[in-house]
Amino acid sequence: MFDFQLESTDRRARAGTFEVDGRKAETPLFMPVATKGGVKTLTSEDLEEIGVQALISNVYHLLMRPGIEIIEKAGGLHDFMNWDGIIFTDSGGFQMIRKGFESSIDSEKVEFKSEIDGTRYEMTPGECVKIQERMGSDIAMCLDHCPSYPSERKEIIESLERTTSWAKRCREAGSTVFGISQGGTISELRRKSSEQIREIGFEGYAIGGLSIGEPKEVMYEMTSTANEVFPEEKPRYLMGLGSPVDLLEAVDRGTDIFDSAYPTRNARHKSIFTHEGKIRIDKSDYKSDYAPLDPGCDCPTCENYTKAYIRHLCKSDELAWMRLASVHNLYFIIDLMEKTRKAIKENDFKRFKKDFIESYKDS
Amino acid sequence: MFDFQLESTDRRARAGTFEVDGRKAETPLFMPVATKGGVKTLTSEDLEEIGVQALISNVYHLLMRPGIEIIEKAGGLHDFMNWDGIIFTDSGGFQMIRKGFESSIDSEKVEFKSEIDGTRYEMTPGECVKIQERMGSDIAMCLDHCPSYPSERKEIIESLERTTSWAKRCREAGSTVFGISQGGTISELRRKSSEQIREIGFEGYAIGGLSIGEPKEVMYEMTSTANEVFPEEKPRYLMGLGSPVDLLEAVDRGTDIFDSAYPTRNARHKSIFTHEGKIRIDKSDYKSDYAPLDPGCDCPTCENYTKAYIRHLCKSDELAWMRLASVHNLYFIIDLMEKTRKAIKENDFKRFKKDFIESYKDS
Numbered sequence: 001m002f003d004f005q006l007e008s009t010d011r012r013a014r015a016g017t018f019e020v021d022g023r024k025a026e027t028p029l030f031m032p033v034a035t036k037g038g039v040k041t042l043t044s045e046d047l048e049e050i051g052v053q054a055l056i057s058n059v060y061h062l063l064m065r066p067g068i069e070i071i072e073k074a075g076g077l078h079d080f081m082n083w084d085g086i087i088f089t090d091s092g093g094f095q096m097i098r099k100g101f102e103s104s105i106d107s108e109k110v111e112f113k114s115e116i117d118g119t120r121y122e123m124t125p126g127e128c129v130k131i132q133e134r135m136g137s138d139i140a141m142c143l144d145h146c147p148s149y150p151s152e153r154k155e156i157i158e159s160l161e162r163t164t165s166w167a168k169r170c171r172e173a174g175s176t177v178f179g180i181s182q183g184g185t186i187s188e189l190r191r192k193s194s195e196q197i198r199e200i201g202f203e204g205y206a207i208g209g210l211s212i213g214e215p216k217e218v219m220y221e222m223t224s225t226a227n228e229v230f231p232e233e234k235p236r237y238l239m240g241l242g243s244p245v246d247l248l249e250a251v252d253r254g255t256d257i258f259d260s261a262y263p264t265r266n267a268r269h270k271s272i273f274t275h276e277g278k279i280r281i282d283k284s285d286y287k288s289d290y291a292p293l294d295p296g297c298d299c300p301t302c303e304n305y306t307k308a309y310i311r312h313l314c315k316s317d318e319l320a321w322m323r324l325a326s327v328h329n330l331y332f333i334i335d336l337m338e339k340t341r342k343a344i345k346e347n348d349f350k351r352f353k354k355d356f357i358e359s360y361k362d363s
Numbered sequence: 364m365f366d367f368q369l370e371s372t373d374r375r376a377r378a379g380t381f382e383v384d385g386r387k388a389e390t391p392l393f394m395p396v397a398t399k400g401g402v403k404t405l406t407s408e409d410l411e412e413i414g415v416q417a418l419i420s421n422v423y424h425l426l427m428r429p430g431i432e433i434i435e436k437a438g439g440l441h442d443f444m445n446w447d448g449i450i451f452t453d454s455g456g457f458q459m460i461r462k463g464f465e466s467s468i469d470s471e472k473v474e475f476k477s478e479i480d481g482t483r484y485e486m487t488p489g490e491c492v493k494i495q496e497r498m499g500s501d502i503a504m505c506l507d508h509c510p511s512y513p514s515e516r517k518e519i520i521e522s523l524e525r526t527t528s529w530a531k532r533c534r535e536a537g538s539t540v541f542g543i544s545q546g547g548t549i550s551e552l553r554r555k556s557s558e559q560i561r562e563i564g565f566e567g568y569a570i571g572g573l574s575i576g577e578p579k580e581v582m583y584e585m586t587s588t589a590n591e592v593f594p595e596e597k598p599r600y601l602m603g604l605g606s607p608v609d610l611l612e613a614v615d616r617g618t619d620i621f622d623s624a625y626p627t628r629n630a631r632h633k634s635i636f637t638h639e640g641k642i643r644i645d646k647s648d649y650k651s652d653y654a655p656l657d658p659g660c661d662c663p664t665c666e667n668y669t670k671a672y673i674r675h676l677c678k679s680d681e682l683a684w685m686r687l688a689s690v691h692n693l694y695f696i697i698d699l700m701e702k703t704r705k706a707i708k709e710n711d712f713k714r715f716k717k718d719f720i721e722s723y724k725d726s
Contacts, residue, residue: 036679037672043683045667066650066675073651074671082667287429288436304408304445308437309400312429316399319682320406 002139002176002203004235008345012227012254015344018204018235020138020176023086025053027235027256028337028344030247031088032264032330036061037071037081040264041323042330044083049300050331051338053085056259059132060092063121064114068134076136088178088259089137090239091128091170093144094208107165110143125166126173133174139203142170144180146209156184163208164196171200178204178237181226185210185218194229204257205230206237211246211260220249227254244273244336245362248353251340263333267325270314273332277361281325286311299331365502365539365566367598371708375590375617378707381567381598383501383539386449388416390598390619391700391707393610394451395627395693399424400434400444403627404686405693407446412663413694414701416448419622422495423455426484427477431497439499451541451622452500453602454491456507457571470528473506488529489536496537502566505533507543509572519547526571527559534563541567541600544589548573548581557592567620568593569600574609574623583612590617607636607699608725611716614703626696630688633677636695640724644688649674662694 004018016027032039032047035058039047047055057077062068074080077087093110104111109124123131125143132140143166145159163182170177179202183190197205207226210219223238230236235256241247242260250258263273271278274294279286281293292302293310301310301324313321336356343352367381379390395402395410398421402410410418420440425431437443440450456473467474472487486494488506495503506529508522526545533540542565546553560568570589573582586601593599598619604610605623613621626636634641637657642649644656655665656673664673664687676684699719706715 036675036681038676038679038681038683041682043667043687045663065679066671070651070671070675074653074669080669080672080675082672288433290437300408304406306437306443308429308433309443309445312399312433312443313401316401316428318399318401319404319685320401322682323686324406 010344010347010349013251013344013349015341025086028251028340029257030333030337031056031259033261041326044081051334056088058090058092060095064116071135086138088139089132091141091143094146125169129170129174140174140177142167142180144208147184149213151184156189160193167200176203178202178206180206180208182209185214187225190222190225194226204235206239208239211240223250224253245357263329264326267329268322273329275359281311282314293328299328301328373707373710373712376614376707376712378704388449391614391703392620393696393700394419394622396624404689407444414697419451421453421455423458427479434498449501451502452495454504454506457509488532492533492537503537503540505530505543507571510547512576514547519552523556530563539566541565541569543569543571545572548577550588553585553588557589567598569602571602574603586613587616626692627689630692631685636692638722644674645677656691662691664691
């Protein structure tokens with residue numbers, strides 16, 4: 001059973017909670033990606049300590065490795081990963097189509113080849129949702145068709161129609177499913193897709209096909225367009241977004257849920273979030289800087305280690321630094337969502353957002 | 364202040380405790396190596412959770428990076444690493460001499476070149492101990508001269524004499540210092556070196572220059588030879604030993620303290636310790652093996668994860684598996700030392716050792 005409660009609104013920004021099969025989360029919510037069944041460099045215990053409430057894994061990657069049987073026999077993804085929070089699974093449509101792994105695609109199914117061993121897979125939209133459920137996912141995402149950016153109007157229309165047709169079959173196949181709107185960056189088409197997805201009716205509504213190279217203003221506009229169409233009483237999920245400022249802008253436009261590899265990928269690339277913007281931990285400035293990564297942060301990394309030590313581990317290729325940095329960056333975003341939620345509930349989101357963005361210098 | 368208490372003996376095997384500046388450890392004791400100021404893939408919190416009581420870092424590596432000033436300004440190694448257990452530091456003699464990093468060596472000093480940036484360092488034996496103390500080490504190791512295996516008698520004698528002459532200066536320079544015996548694999552010379560080191564007088568006595576390629580029986584014999592010479596009332600430390608069976612054999616010959624990269628290096632090479640011997644975690648046998656790495660083990664990894672999941676992370680190049688494996692292997696050895704200690708106190712070491720070795724198939 002899926003239940004979403006909208007608790008407060010502050011202009012368009014929303015604070016809510018949702019529950020699925022007894023597992024709960026508060027929105028605005030950020031989910032780290034556990035694409036292959038693990039959040040990079042972190043364990044499930046780390047996620048719990050950081051305050052992660054939900055994560056998203058990827059059925060496309062998991063199908064190829066370890067394969068559905070291994071996960072089913074483990075008792076599903078929660079048991080396999082030893083993770084008791086909420087698990088979303090992505091359909092893999094994004095990977096299959098955008099990364100060119102598919103062999104063929106038609107209105108009935110996708111066919112793709114494993115990049116690991118060449119095995120061929122065939123999947124209808126309904127099967128895609130069924131597989132997510134067999135893997136023990138709490139919330140399945142529709143198989144969608146995502147056009148590249150930029151695309152011709154004609155291609156966008158085709159992908160929109162295919163997405164809607166697939167969404168109907170996904171809806172029939174599954175019990176807790178989020179629909180995904182496409183429509184590229186053309187407002188009229190984005191609205192149309194969102195309406196069609198709304199009409200089918202889902203537990204939640206996602207905005208797909210953004211954050212793939214379009215200008216930020218266009219992404220914000222498409223977000224507004226979709227959220228205006230989506231029903232008030234259901235959660236809205238903007239897929240693939242992870243930078244602090246983007247998250248606040250999307251919350252400001254009525255979005256509730258996000259996922260991205262951005263915090264952990266930045267960490268592994270030595271880019272650390274602080275309230276004044278990103279810093280490069282390998283810079284010689286931090287050689288004898290005995291303050292935490294972000295003074296004032298109370299994540300496990302900042303409570304225990306200094307910039308000087310983490311920089312030393314990084315320069316010495318001691319892998320533990322990646323985990324320390326990933327814990328911090330992910331905590332930074334989770335904490336930002338918690339503070340955002342509080343600000344919304346206090347009708348103070350506008351000031352909160354302005355203060356944050358003024359202090360945070362994004363590069 | 365350094366204090367060692369011998370609590371029980373069981374034939375030649377010993378159980379004791381030692382304290383240095385308020386920090387305590389129980390023997391037999393295994394120390395992981397934090398060569399560059401961190402145990403590979405682990406944090407200080409991990410070490411605490413595993414039950415590590417002491418670790419050994421390396422002055423040679425730390426001198427080159429991050430440099431002594433960075434560590435001094437941090438308040439010493441304990442603060443730099445956020446580690447409140449005991450810290451031994453190795454002199455780096457082993458690295459300088461055996462790995463061919465030295466530029467020159469004479470009776471007065473060693474000169475070596477940084478492998479990082481080519482900086483030249485010059486160090487007398489006394490300075491080596493002083494530097495360890497400036498870094499905040501609890502227990503400094505003498506600068507010793509370690510012959511290769513095999514070496515000619517003449518070379519062994521030379522290194523023995525140099526080691527003794529340096530040990531005297533190290534003794535004068537430091538307050539809590541362990542002497543190191545050399546003498547290669549010639550019993551007469553090993554005894555002579557041990558006697559000379561004993562005569563100088565140290566807080567503890569180490570056996571150096573073993574576990575570098577000589578046959579195991581020879582290593583065991585040299586261990587017996589040195590321990591027969593070393594005083595009963597001081598701890599004895601066999602450097603560089605880490606495999607479970609070797610540790611038990613060395614305890615059986617009167618040794619108290621050990622260090623090695625063996626558990627964590629094996630982990631990173633996918634080799635996992637179990638009570639039945641080592642297993643390769645990437646083997647397809649474990650694809651759907653939902654038991655812990657070592658059933659019966661109560662380390663954090665075995666309490667939370669299955670072989671199937673860790674194998675999946677490993678095959679997927681998800682770095683977290685290295686940490687999970689390192690936690691397990693290190694815990695395995697720490698736990699083995701605790702059980703050994705208990706067996707000695709119960710006068711049951713002989714049976715304990717026999718049972719362990721019968722079940723543990725080393726490859």
